[in-house]
Each structure stands twice: as C-alpha cells, then as structure tokens.
Amino acid sequence: MTELAIQAHGLCKTFGKVEAVKSLNLEVPRSRIYGFLGPNGSGKTTAIRMLCGLLTPTAGDINVLGYSIPKEAEALRLKVGYMTQKFSLFEDLTVDENLQFMADIYTLEKKLKHERIGLAIEHYGLGKLVKQRAGTLSGGQKQRLALAACTLHAPELLFLDEPTSAVDPENRRSFWEALFDLVAEGTTILVSTHYMDEAERCHALAILDKGSLVAEGSPEELQAAIDATIVIVETDQPRRVGKMLEQQSFIHSSAQVGNVLRVMVSSDQATPEKAVSDVIKREGFNLKNCKIAKPGLEDVFVAATRERKTAV
C-alpha cells in the first residue's frame, strides 16, 4: 500500500494551442484534504479530470491509488468518487431515486444498499427531502445530495471540483464538517476552490495559476514562507495613496480593505514599514499609521501568482 493517494509527474494538457496544465508535479498523501487553489481558468478542473481518467494527458505520468492512469482508469472507478462542478445528478428524479440509481450503478448488494442509503439520508440531513425532485432543491441541499451520492460506494478517494460555489456560508461550513468526517474514516479528498476560507481548511494546498503549480504546502507553511512583508497603512486618501504605492518598484501590490491599505512589500527591504511611510511622506500624503501584519492566505496567493507574471 502506497502512502500517497495521488502521484503525478510532468503532467501536461494542451487543447489546441492552449496549455491548460503545464508540467504539474503532485504528491497527495492519504487521509488528507488536499486543495487546489486557483482563479477560474487556472487548470484546476482539467487537472482533476486527468487525475480521475476523464481526460488523457498530453504528457506525464499519473498514479492514483496504485493504478496507472489513464490506462487503468476503469479499475479505479470503483474506488473513487467524483463530484462535478455543475450538479450532475438527475434533476427530474427524486432524492431517493437518485441515491438508488447511484447505489445500483456501483452494484451495491441489496442489504448494503439500503443500509448505506439510510445512513446517507440521515447523515446529510436529507430525511425530509427524500420524495422531492432534485431539481427543486436549494444549492446547499443539492450539494449535500451530490456528496451523499458520490460517497455511497465508500470511495477511498474523493475528487470535489468547486463543490461549494453555489452554497451559502452556513451550508459551506456544514459541508466541510462532513468532509472532515470522511477524512476521519480514512478517505482522501482532493478539492478545488477559489475561496480563501475554504483553502485555509485544507491540510495541504497547491496554488495553481495559468496551468502551473506556483506554490505548495500547508496553509501555515505557505504563510510562513511568503517572500514578502505585509504592511498595513492607514491614511485619509487610501485610493490615491494606493495608486501611488503601486508605482513603487519595491512594492508588489496594494489592496484596500475597508479604510486601510494592505501593502505587499518586497522582502529585500530591511525595514519595510519605514520604506512605505517614507515614500508616503515624501509624496506629501498624510499618514496616520503604518505597521507590519501577519500574512494571510490571500497574500500568499497574490504573491505566488505575481511571481509568475514577473517571471514570464
């Protein structure tokens, strides 16, 4: 038994002239939630589709749960669950009918089928919705049903492609609680998202940008390893100061958060807060406060995707 659930080396996928995924290397350990964080079009969905054998890679090797993909994709099907970005169960069937269908497709025996469906209905709070058509469910309910359906056959590995994009924060919270329940039972989960708060919950993250992996590690590691300093600036004219700061060569970016500016300063500055306050004063703006702050995941994301841009 391998310790890793997913291994991929030099994974590439091109559609015509578009390079959707560029030489991606991945190592996903078992019983962990591994996140793909990236903006739309960063290659998250393409990467997931290649890992579960739906797309043939242009180049690279994939090994998932010991199976060589895409060659042994059919054998893998029984051991993985895949939740698509768009709700993909049958909207004109009821909750119960959808679950029955999935159980039969995975050829669960009669007794096990009833047992698992019963448990899923209870665990995912679908009890009152059993006779309701899937098309009439709310975003959160649909998500719970989809998760229930793709875990009926107790997969070892779960692929979730932006599972909560149509879900309100409260349902998102309970959805993630359910994911941790699955991990506690030994399931490995690969989830793609563009929400920072979701990314923060993952055990490990890969930040994707334009098809390339630009940073990898646990959220804490990523935050600690950020190659920049975050300086919080309070001023009366945040818009104009922000624009001015972005012109400076030692400043990577500036973003307004409420009344303050969150400024990312290049790590080659020995005293970043002084460098920032000096330039603000020199340009004749008033400055109320200027202090160093702990970097967040969003800063990591901005720094990582920015490095790409300058590198190209």
Add this chain to the structure above:
Amino acid sequence: MKSLQRILAIVVKEVRQLRRDRLTFGMIVGIPVLQLIMFGYAINMDVRHLDAAIADMSGTSASRQMVMDMSESQIINVIEQVSSVEELEHLMRQGKISVGIYIPPDFDRRLHQANRAAAQLLVDGSDTVVQGAAAQLAQVASQVRTSPYNDRPPVMELRTYYNPERRSPVNTVPGLVGVILTMTMILFTAVAIVRERERGNLEMLITTPVRTSELMLAKIIPYVFIGLIQVSLVLLLGHFLFHVPMAGSLLNIYAITLVFIVANLALGLVISTLVSTQFQAMQLSFFILLPSILLSGFMFPFAGMPRPAQMIAEVLPLTHFIRLIRGVMLRGASLLELSAELLVLCGFIGVFMTLAILRFSKRLD
C-alpha cells in the same frame, strides 16, 4: 449479474424520467395517431369523386352510355348538367368543378371517324393529381368508341392485385408504421445521450463503473417497448379506421417491427455520439427522415426511381422495412420468403451498435 444491475438501474431511471416528461410521453401516443389520420386520409393518390359537370349536346344513347361509364368509375361525381362550353368554363373558374365533359351535337358521327375526337374533356390543370385522374378518365371513354376495330380486345385490360379497390390507405398504413417509427425511434435515442451531456449527467455517469455497452443497451430497452406500443396503435387504427387487411400473422408483423425498431434506436445512438447538442441531434434525425419518406418506396414506387436514388434508399432501414411489412401485411408472405430483407435489417443493427459503442468514449477528450 453486476452488469444486469447497472443496465436495470439505467432502464428504471429512463422510464421514470420519461413518465415525468409529459410532452414526450404525449408524443409517444400523439404522433402515431395524428400521422395515421393525416396520412391515411390526405395521401390519396387515386383521386375519386372529382366534381364534374356535363354538357351533353347530343343526347343520344351512345353519349348517355359514356357518361354512365364515367360515373361508374367513381372518378367523377357529376354535380351539374349544363348546356354550353361557356357554362362549363365558368363553373371551373369558380372552382366548383375540376372536370368538365363536353359532348358535341355530332357525337355519334364523330365516334365513327377514327381521326377525330368525339368529345372534349375539360380539366382543371392546377392540380397535377387531377390531371392524372383525367387521363384515366379518357381511357374509360375510349371504350365507347365503336370503330371498325371494335372486334379487337380493348387496348389494355386493367386488373389490380392486392388492392383491387385501389384504396391508398391499404398501401399507406403499413408503410406508415415504418415512417412513424423512423420519426420517433431515431429521435428518442439521438437525443437521449446528448441531453445527458448537455445537462452534465454524462460527466458523472462516465466516472462510474458503468460500461459503454451497458449504457447503450440500457438506453435502447425502454424505447423498444414504446415502439411496440406505437406499432399496436397504428395497426389498430389502421384496422378499424381504414380497414387495412392483414394477410400475414400478427406475430410476424411484430417480429419484423421489433427488428426495425432496434435498428432505428441503434441508428439514433450513432447520431447521439456524433453531435454535441440536442438541436443538432434533431436536425440530423430529420436529415435521415426526409430521404426515408421520399426514397424508401413509401411515397413513390422504388422501381421508378433513378439508380443513384435507389442506391441511397438501400442504406436506409425504412426501405427494407417497407418491403417487409407490405410483404407480410398485404401479401401474407412468410418470414422465410423475406429473410433477405430481414437479414439486411439485422446487419444494420450490428453495424450501428458497433459504431455507437466504438464512437462513445468514456473520456471527455
């Protein structure tokens, strides 16, 4: 066993979805009934009871005899007797009659003159079918001519087999079974897979252990029963509404339609793997339906078509089915006598199913 469970799961799902799709469900019954009534009554190639007027200026026994012969042919329905050509022309312009017969005062004398026409047939040429009917009528009239060659047998003796009354529905209804099945069956499966692709269901389905052959088979099974329901409807209506005779056994009829239904469903599956939207699937289905109706022998006799048209027709399932169903229903032929056509249809099933399974990929690229 596992395969069976998966196939059954999809079949049950299809039936449930179908039951909830009211419009499609209505079409299963609606299309055959409406088509049968429309085609049965409207496609009437042998025209009867054309309204006619007669201007008999001669009034002899020979002229009365001719008018009687013409009326008996049932082609015309004499609604008025007038006394001049002008009146006939007037009635035709008004659209009250399609045919006018003018018998001149010297009709008897003209009859004996081989080089002159004895009477005039005025025909409304705006309808080609009426024109054709009039030609038939002229034949009837020619029998009255008492020429020096009277002792010879008539130019042509007309005898019609299998449909002695020359009623269109007898020919149309069996063919119509095929046309309706072509129309509905191809479309059902052509849309079946594309619809799931459009709704995103397919991306989920192909990540499950279901095999391509299982998916294809399960997509066909429910519609086979729907096809059989439609056939029964058409046959029942054909029998009670149009009194279409049934020379062969009912079992044989169902046997050949079953083969034809599966061939069409398989063809639909092939279409489904070729297109990416339901709209395209519909267009492609009609692209096959139209030549099927025109070239299969359903509307025009196969023998009269030019060679290229016949070659196209040979690759259409409907062409072979028309030969089969007419053979069984009207001539009472046995399946053994028609085995060649039956084999062709089975061949179609094999080719279409293989194509569909090969073309359908459990991949997205």
